[in-house]
Amino acid sequence: MSLWTKLLIGLAAALAAGWIAHGPVGLGAAYVDAVEARAQAVVREAALPGVALHLGRNPLSRTAYLSGPANDFQREGVGMLPGLNDRVGGVAGVSGVRWEEKGFAIPLLAETLLLIAFAYLIGVGLGWVFFRPRRVGFL
Amino acid sequence: MLSLLQFNLIPLAIALLIGIAAGRWIFARRPPPAATDLEG
Numbered sequence: 001m002s003l004w005t006k007l008l009i010g011l012a013a014a015l016a017a018g019w020i021a022h023g024p025v026g027l028g029a030a031y032v033d034a035v036e037a038r039a040q041a042v043v044r045e046a047a048l049p050g051v052a053l054h055l056g057r058n059p060l061s062r063t064a065y066l067s068g069p070a071n072d073f074q075r076e077g078v079g080m081l082p083g084l085n086d087r088v089g090g091v092a093g094v095s096g097v098r099w100e101e102k103g104f105a106i107p108l109l110a111e112t113l114l115l116i117a118f119a120y121l122i123g124v125g126l127g128w129v130f131f132r133p134r135r136v137g138f139l
Numbered sequence: 140m141l142s143l144l145q146f147n148l149i150p151l152a153i154a155l156l157i158g159i160a161a162g163r164w165i166f167a168r169r170p171p172p173a174a175t176d177l178e179g
Contacts, residue, residue, distance in 0.1 A: 007161065127163045
């Protein structure tokens with residue numbers, strides 16, 4: 001079996017483990033719930049009546065979608081006064097803020113699988129460090 | 140991004156272990172071929 005086949009079989013196994021954790025186990029939804037709760041707390045703190053926030057759900061994403069009546073000042077802020085966009089965008093875990101549910105948002109699953117692939121490659125590197133054939137010296 | 144790492148620590152650890160196992164599978168020294176009886 002070639003090196004690349006082994007590498008891809010291992011990668012597929014690692015990505016499958018990542019997908020199981022994200023989907024069936026529910027880590028992805030739990031993560032979005034946690035980030036959404038923090039972002040909603042920021043919106044409540046801003047005290048803008050009628051403004052609501054949710055994160056991408058279909059598919060799960062870290063993009064925050066705001067809706068409701070808010071003028072440009074309330075959205076963008078001015079000078080040293082941050083608007084709602086900056087406040088929500090500063091919440092750990094939020095990747096972007098939008099007022100319209102349009103355009104492409106990177107799915108959380110893609111980001112998770114990218115991290116998983118990165119961890120897998122680090123593991124392969126460690127495997128090379130620990131298990132590569134070494135020249136045996138007899139002197 | 141940091142909290143995404145924290146939430147996925149266990150799957151990341153599993154992926155790391157799978158990677159180490161794959162690295163061993165790929166790079167480990169293969170046993171030498173069985174010695175042939177040259178005298179017989």
